[in-house]
Structure formats: C-alpha cells, structure tokens
Amino acid sequence: MxxxxxxxxxxxxxxxxxxxxxxxxxxxxxxxxxxxxxxxxxxxxxxxxxxxxxxxxxxxxxxxxxxxxxxxxxxxxxxxxxxxxxxxxxxxxxxxxPPVEEPFSKSIDKIFNVLKKQGYSVEYKGDKIKFLLVNGCVTIADNIEADLGQVYNITTTFDMFSYDDLIRLAKIVRNNVKVSRVIAFGGENISIDEILNAAEEKENKYIGINAPKSGVYKKGYRVHHFGYGxxxxxxxxxxxxxxxxxxxxxxxxxxxxxxxxxxxxxxxxxxxxxxxxxxxxxxxxxxxxxxxxxxxxxxxxxxxxxxxxxxxxxxxxxxxxxxxxxxxxxxxxxxxxxxxxxxxxxxxxxxxxxxxxxxxxxxxxxxxxxxxxxxxxxxxxxxxxxxxxxxxxxxxxxxxxxxxxxxxx
The missing domain is CATH 3.40.720.10 (Alkaline Phosphatase, subunit A)
Structure with missing residues (x-):
C-alpha cells in the first residue's frame, strides 16, 4: 500500500x-x-x-x-x-x-410546532410565501441556489447565535424533513436585518435567503451539511x-x-x-x-x-x-x-x-x-x-x- x-x-x-x-x-x-x-x-x-x-x-x-x-x-x-x-x-x-422534493412550505408548520415544543421562539416571516425566524436571529427557508425543492437552508449571524447552537437546531430540522439536504451556516459582522432583507421568492412556490446578498460569506463563514439517509x-x-x-x-x-x-x-x-x-x-x-x-x-x-x-x-x-x-x-x-x-x-x-x-x-x-x-x-x-x-x-x-x-x- x-x-x-x-x-x-x-x-x-x-x-x-x-x-x-x-x-x-x-x-x-x-x-x-x-x-x-x-x-x-x-x-x-x-x-x-x-x-x-x-x-x-x-x-x-x-x-x-x-x-x-x-x-x-x-x-x-x-x-x-x-x-x-x-x-x-x-x-x-x-x-x-431517493429524497423527497418539496418546498419548505410543506414542512413549515411541522417544524414550527416541533421547535416550539423544544423551547425555541418561532415566528412566521414573509408575505405570500412564509419562512421561519427562530429566536429572532435564525431563518429556516428554501435553498434558492440549488435545485429547488431539494435543500433547506438554516441561516444565522454568529454575532447573535453560536455555531454549536446552530448545529443543535439543524439536527432537529434534519430529523423532521426528508429533503436531500439541510444546510446550516452563518457569518460574523452581519445583522439579522441584512439576512431578512436578502429573502427572495422563486416560482411563486419557494422562498429563501439569497446567501451572497445576505453577507454571510464575508467574515467568519461556517457551514455544515446534513444529508438524508x-x-x-x-x-x-x-x-x-x-x-x-x-x-x-x-x-x-x-x-x-x-x-x-x-x-x-x-x-x-x-x-x-x-x-x-x-x-x-x-x-x-x-x-x-x-x-x-x-x-x-x-x-x-x-x-x-x-x-x-x-x-x-x-x-x-x-x-x-x-x-x-x-x-x-x-x-x-x-x-x-x-x-x-x-x-x-x-x-x-x-x-x-x-x-x-x-x-x-x-x-x-x-x-x-x-x-x-x-x-x-x-x-x-x-x-x-x-x-x-x-x-x-x-x-x-x-x-x-x-x-x-x-x-x-
């Protein structure tokens, strides 16, 4: 060898x-x-x-x-x-x-209730299509960069939410959905307003945070991918x-x-x-x-x-x-x-x-x-x-x- x-x-x-x-x-x-x-x-x-x-x-x-x-x-x-x-x-x-392919809207109510039971503060965001805001500083939504319906993103600012806390949250989401991937990531020196202002809709069916626009990549970016099966x-x-x-x-x-x-x-x-x-x-x-x-x-x-x-x-x-x-x-x-x-x-x-x-x-x-x-x-x-x-x-x-x-x- x-x-x-x-x-x-x-x-x-x-x-x-x-x-x-x-x-x-x-x-x-x-x-x-x-x-x-x-x-x-x-x-x-x-x-x-x-x-x-x-x-x-x-x-x-x-x-x-x-x-x-x-x-x-x-x-x-x-x-x-x-x-x-x-x-x-x-x-x-x-x-x-084979994973499930569906917009986050299909799982949003389930995830809302699961996280509420775990003691998180959870609220709906968005106009026509909704996504979740957790503890006032973490979004859960569709990934709008990958093939639509295959990935959910969990996005945060590490100025307000630690990486370890993010991973714990992501594992809960991963255990309750069957899409191909759940991606948890964040960056430093960004506000939750910058993240929320980067929300975009696609095909009148999906809503997600535009990651480059949000600023998460600029400093202290960390990411973890959770796959299905x-x-x-x-x-x-x-x-x-x-x-x-x-x-x-x-x-x-x-x-x-x-x-x-x-x-x-x-x-x-x-x-x-x-x-x-x-x-x-x-x-x-x-x-x-x-x-x-x-x-x-x-x-x-x-x-x-x-x-x-x-x-x-x-x-x-x-x-x-x-x-x-x-x-x-x-x-x-x-x-x-x-x-x-x-x-x-x-x-x-x-x-x-x-x-x-x-x-x-x-x-x-x-x-x-x-x-x-x-x-x-x-x-x-x-x-x-x-x-x-x-x-x-x-x-x-x-x-x-x-x-x-x-x-x-």
Whole structure:
C-alpha cells in the first residue's frame, strides 16, 4: 500500500446522461468539458490530456488529443439529479436514497410546532410565501441556489447565535424533513436585518435567503451539511479511519463528508487547496487524500467560461506536480461529481457523466468503461487498502494491474 489521492474537479462533466431528456430536460445538450473546449479551442491541459481526458470525452475538439497510454473511463450518477452533496456521498461508497422534493412550505408548520415544543421562539416571516425566524436571529427557508425543492437552508449571524447552537437546531430540522439536504451556516459582522432583507421568492412556490446578498460569506463563514439517509459507517473515510489508515479531506469535501477519524481542512481558493494537498501528499507515506476543487463549480454557476478555464489550468499544473512525486505504489484518480456547463443557459448543475482518470506506475493502459455509479471509486480505494467494502460500488482495481504485477506490490 502507498498513497491514494482523489482530486474532484467539481462540476466537470463530460456529456449529458441518457436519462436527461426525461428527468432533467433543461440539461439536454450539456457537456461541460466539451463546450469549454469548443469555446476555447486553444486551451491545453497537458496533464489531464496525459491522464486521458480526451479519451473519456471521446470528442475531437481543440488542440488536446487522446493518449494511448491512459487509464480512463466515465461514471454515471446513481443519485437523482446532479448534486454536490449526494455526489460526494456516492463517491465515498454510499448508495443514495431517493429524497423527497418539496418546498419548505410543506414542512413549515411541522417544524414550527416541533421547535416550539423544544423551547425555541418561532415566528412566521414573509408575505405570500412564509419562512421561519427562530429566536429572532435564525431563518429556516428554501435553498434558492440549488435545485429547488431539494435543500433547506438554516441561516444565522454568529454575532447573535453560536455555531454549536446552530448545529443543535439543524439536527432537529434534519430529523423532521426528508429533503436531500439541510444546510446550516452563518457569518460574523452581519445583522439579522441584512439576512431578512436578502429573502427572495422563486416560482411563486419557494422562498429563501439569497446567501451572497445576505453577507454571510464575508467574515467568519461556517457551514455544515446534513444529508438524508447517509450512514458514515459504510463510507470510505470511516472504514479507513477505523483501521488506523490516515484520511485527509481538503476543500468542499471537508464540509460535506463525515471524517470522524481523520483530518478535514476547509478552504475554497483553488491554489490554496492544491498547495495544501501537495504538502499533505509529500508528508505521508501511506493514506488517503481527497481534494475538491470548488471554484470550477462556482465558475459554472456564473456561466463564466474563462474563469472555469483559469481554474482548470491551476488544477492541471498541480496535478502534474503530484504525478511527478508519485512512487510505484501511489495511485491518483481525477474525476468530477456532476456537470456544471457554463454554456447551457441556466445556473444550476447539469446531469452529466463524469471522467474517471487513473494514474500510477506499472499499470495497464485500459478503458474501464462506463461505471454505473460514482461509488466504484470508493469501492476501488477500499480494495486498494484491503479493508472492508463500502456499502455501494464495484472495484475496478484488478483491471488496471498488469498480469506481472501484484495489486498490492
């Protein structure tokens, strides 16, 4: 065993899934990677090219070419929709359970009564559509940035309500709703009036706090994501951690994946995330590192092709640094969690296949095909470390080793 590192280029899909026409018609025609290269034909990501990005994309666009020595494939999203939280849980080996999709208005009275019984001060806010204000400083409402109906936000100012109190409140809400996610977050040096003034309605059905407008990101931002039907005990970080194997989650993955036995480092800036990743990789002899590059996804939300390409170039550079210092036993996977096509005409994630690009010395060049779930990555890493299997996924470890080499050599 050696070091196994996964780099997730958040939102970097390689073409819409077959079911998109039926389940997400707004995403039909999406191809995050392909459309970026189409708009920027001179963009060259030399290390991703070496890893087989164009092989996985299977389109001749721009100056990048296929590599006959690559180990590559693609993976479908097993979870419904195209969600960062569920995508990462799936990568870690969970089998996503279908959540309920409904506006917060469907649960508002239940949550109001539950919180009242718990001793909270609760009041309704809003005109036509209502949301909740708790203890005069915490809002509970729809998330209006994600796919509508899948996420509820709990927003506060830490000048009036502590992070620990926020987590306690969020757990009560989570236990009483069945949507995909409950996200609890807040910031410092903001007033509750600023939060309330950022309330916006969508589609005459949803109401939520516009998070950037509220000011929560400006100082002291902290966040925790609570998913539906997620059991950390059958996920890769917990399985490895219980065996005493080092686990480090860096970037957004640290915000959304449970890692009780390992190290979680929260940051967003692409260069900072990758500098930390490189440093951690250099300073361990064995273990698992998973890094999320969030700013690609943010550029997709903005519809900003140039910004997306700039972040890819930074990631590509650092991927090269990591490849250069890998030893015979180390393994690297570069992948994504969903798509976020900046050219598609809307600001949400896109339901796309994602690339699975594998690198290591003494491995077979091979097309590992279309995997049915992102969980095949988690299953493969569990197989590599020879630990118990994740809840979901099929390992492709054996297919990338030559007949002359032991998989644990």
């Amino acid at each position: 050696g070091r196994f590192i996964v780099i997730i280029l958040d939102g970097f899909g390689i073409g819409y899934m077959e079911d998109t026409k039926i389940v997400r018609p707004q995403d039909f025609g999406s191809n995050t990677c392909g459309n970026i290269l189409k708009n920027m034909p001179n963009l060259r990501l030399k290390n991703l090219e070496k890893l087989g990005l164009i092989n996985a994309l299977d389109l001749n666009i721009g100056i990048m070419k296929k590599n006959s020595s690559a180990i590559y494939g693609r993976a479908a999203l097993l979870h419904k929709g195209a969600d960062t939280f569920l995508g990462h849980q799936e990568i870690m080996g969970s089998k996503p359970k 997620i059991n950390p005990n059958v996920q890769l970080p917990t399985i490895l951690g219980k065996r005493g194997i080092y686990v480090c989650l860096i970037g957004k993955v640290a915000d959304i994946v449970s890692n009780e036995y390992g190290e979680s480092i929260h940051c967003v800036d692409t260069k900072e995330v990758l500098e930390i990743t490189l440093d951690k990789f250099k300073n361990i002899k064995s273990g698992f590192i998973c890094t999320n590059i969030q700013e690609t996804d943010l550029a997709g939300h903005e519809g900003n092709i140039q910004k997306y390409a700039d972040k890819l170039l930074i990631a590509d550079e650092y991927i090269g640094y990591i490849m250069d210092i890998m030893n015979d036993n180390d393994r690297l996977i570069v992948m994504a969690d969903h798509g976020n096509d900046p050219t598609i005409g809307h600001s949400h994630h896109t339901r796309e296949y994602v690339p699975i690009l594998v690198y290591g010395k003494n491995l077979n060049p091979v097309n590992i095909g279309t995997r049915n779930t992102l969980s095949d990555v988690g299953a493969t890493i569990a197989d590599y470390f020879n630990v118990s299997a994740t809840e979901n996924g099929v390992s492709f470890l054996n297919s990338i080793y030559s007949n002359k080499k032991s998989r644990y050599s």
